[in-house]
Amino acid sequence: MSTSAPQGILRAPAEQTHAQELALLAEKDTGPRPEGWKLSPRAVRRFIVGDEKLGITRKFYGDDALVDRCVVTLMSDRGLLLVGEPGTAKSMLSELLTAAISGRSDRTIQGTAGTTEDQIKYTWNFALLLAQGPSTRALVKGPLFEAMAGGCLCRFEELTRVQPEIQDSLISLLSDKVLHVPELAGEDSMVFAARGFNVLATANIRDRGVHEMSSALKRRFNFETVRPINDRKLEIQLVRERTQALLARAQVEVDLQPDVVELLVTAFHDLRHGVTGEGVVVEKPTAVMSSAEAVSVGYAACLDAHYLGGGSVAGEHVAKQLIGTVLKDNPDDGKKLRHYFDVVVKQRAQRDSQWKRVLDARRELER
Numbered sequence: 360m361s362t363s364a365p366q367g368i369l370r371a372p373a374e375q376t377h378a379q380e381l382a383l384l385a386e387k388d389t390g391p392r393p394e395g396w397k398l399s400p401r402a403v404r405r406f407i408v409g410d411e412k413l414g415i416t417r418k419f420y421g422d423d424a425l426v427d428r429c430v431v432t433l434m435s436d437r438g439l440l441l442v443g444e445p446g447t448a449k450s451m452l453s454e455l456l457t458a459a460i461s462g463r464s465d466r467t468i469q470g471t472a473g474t475t476e477d478q479i480k481y482t483w484n485f486a487l488l489l490a491q492g493p494s495t496r497a498l499v500k501g502p503l504f505e506a507m508a509g510g511c512l513c514r515f516e517e518l519t520r521v522q523p524e525i526q527d528s529l530i531s532l533l534s535d536k537v538l539h540v541p542e543l544a545g546e547d548s549m550v551f552a553a554r555g556f557n558v559l560a561t562a563n564i565r566d567r568g569v570h571e572m573s574s575a576l577k578r579r580f581n582f583e584t585v586r587p588i589n590d591r592k593l594e595i596q597l598v599r600e601r602t603q604a605l606l607a608r609a610q611v612e613v614d615l616q617p618d619v620v621e622l623l624v625t626a627f628h629d630l631r632h633g634v635t636g637e638g639v640v641v642e643k644p645t646a647v648m649s650s651a652e653a654v655s656v657g658y659a660a661c662l663d664a665h666y667l668g669g670g671s672v673a674g675e676h677v678a679k680q681l682i683g684t685v686l687k688d689n690p691d692d693g694k695k696l697r698h699y700f701d702v703v704v705k706q707r708a709q710r711d712s713q714w715k716r717v718l719d720a721r722r723e724l725e726r
Contacts (some may be wrong), residue, residue, distance in 0.1 A: 370608075372465060373458035380406060381459065382416050387413065393434050394570040395510040395555015396460050400430045407452070419452050420588055420597040420650070429456060432581040438533050438558035440518065443585035446649025449561040452585065453514050455558060461511035466502040466656060470517035476528050479503050494541040503558075507538055510553030514559040519569045526576055533558060533579035556563065565647065587631065588650050595624045597650055602657040613661045616670040620657065622713050623677050627653045629703060632683070637706075643697050644685045644692040656680040674716030682723050697724055 374381060381398075382713075384406055390399030398406065407426050409417030419426060432439045433456065441449040457464040468479055480501045487497035506513035518526060532538060536552035560580065563569065588594040599620045606613065629635045631648040660676035668676065685696050700721045707714035 372463070373454045374463055377406070377418075377458070382383060383413060384415065384459075386472060393555070394534050395553060397462040398459050399625065400434065402596040403430055403456065408454050414557060418455055419448060420584065420593050421448065421452075425583055425585065425586065426452075426722060427585055428581075433460060433557050433559065435581075436536075438529075438560060438580045440560045440582050441582040442562045442564055442582055444565055445563045445647045446651035447585040447587055448651065449563075449585045450516060453559050453561055457512045457514055461506075461555065463497045463511065464514065466506045467514040468502050468508075468518060470515060470519075470521040472520060472522065473524055474521045476525055477501065479528065480524070481540065483542075494605065495543065495547055498540070498543075504538060504550060506558075507532070507536070507550055507552040507556050510555035512556070513558050515558055518560040519562040519572060523570050523573060524566070526570070527573055529558065530573075530575050532574070532578060549668055583612045591624060591628055594628070594650055594653070596618055598624055598657050601654040601665055602661060602700065605609060605654070605658045606661055609662075611665050612670075613665045615657075615661055616672070618713055619660075619672050619674065619677060621659055622674060622717070623653060623660070623681075626677070626717075627656075630699065636704055637703075639703055641703060642695040644695050645689040646685050646687060648684075656684055674713040678702050678720035679723055682720070693724055697721070700724070706725075 383477075384398055384402045388399050388402040390401045392399045397402065402670075404423075404426055405413065405415050407417075407419045408423050409415050429439055429441070429452070441453060443449055447688045454464045457466075468474070478501060482499045482501065483493075484497045484499055487494070491497060500508070503513050505511070515529075528647055532552075536556065537551040537724050538552075540548050540550065542548075558580075581597075588597065595617075599617070602615065602620075606615075625636070627650075629641060633643040634640050656677065659674050659680040663676045663679065664670060664672040685692050700718065704714055704718050704721070708714075710716040
């Protein structure tokens with residue numbers, strides 16, 4: 360089944376991109392649904408891991424049992440916190456779950472060091488506030504307010520980047536399922552969460568500026584670790600499909616052969632794990648060598664070949680983008696990458712023409 364974003368939009372939310380699949384699943388869905396859910400838990404699972412009989416594409420390449428645990432948690436009274444290395448598709452999984460369960464994924468808080476409590480809960484239209492005083496008309500609802508009132512999931516991206524005292528504003532909301540608005544009087548002063556409400560948060564365990572969560576807040580969440588893909592064949596499939604989807608969105612046609620995708624994923628596996636398939640030990644760079652980065656490198660290599668080359672993606676296009684990815688966090692990683700070229704790439708270049716083209720791009724490291 361084809362999926363597409365509305366024309367003119369660079370990146371549409373999951374509920375728009377996969378609207379046809381969601382509609383089909385809703386039509387065929389006969390399973391029991393928790394109150395407030397758009398689909399049954401079984402249909403949510405099919406939407407994410409795919410169903411060949413219905414023509415539903417796989418969207419998350421990873422541990423299917425993890426998806427099951429996430430779905431079960433979101434039916435409970437505890438929030439869900441997806442943790443892991445950057446680039447392991449935590450945010451994508453969060454968006455997919457929210458789109459399938461609530462029908463929309465835009466009730467989202469982007470956590471930063473400057474996130475404030477009113478950005479999470481509510482603030483005021485100060486012109487109306489001054490003119491009329493506190494009223495529901497002057498109230499500007501935040502993502503969490505809207506999710507509670509509407510019985511939807513609220514996404515909280517990068518929770519641990521937020522200051523601890525702001526994080527802890529979630530404790531009472533997750534426990535009591537009620538948001539207090541003390542400025543208002545009567546029934547309007549309390550917003551009780553409708554059925555279907557929950558919080559789905561993400562946190563990177565490697566980023567700088569991460570704040571430790573309080574024990575009280577941790578108890579309100581079930582933690583699930585999203586791990587990198589270790590199956591090379593599965594990662595090759597992921598990188599190929601995601602790259603082709605990006606190219607289709609950009610209306611770019613290039614010749615991307617399977618051996619080039621395999622070369623890209625092999626290089627990422629070597630550098631991510633610190634050992635090659637031949638058993639050669641290499642130093643792991645500081646940079647995150649995630650599947651998401653591999654897709655980014657593959658897409659950039661295709662654009663390079665399309666606009667600056669002859670339209671056929673080859674080893675040198677991959678190598679140039681790979682070098683930029685490895686060196687972007689720590690220039691000292693250049694020494695590790697030169698060692699990888701001299702020891703691993705040089706050997707492979709003797710028997711494979713694409714790896715020979717990768718080796719030819721080594722000169723980029725000397726600039």
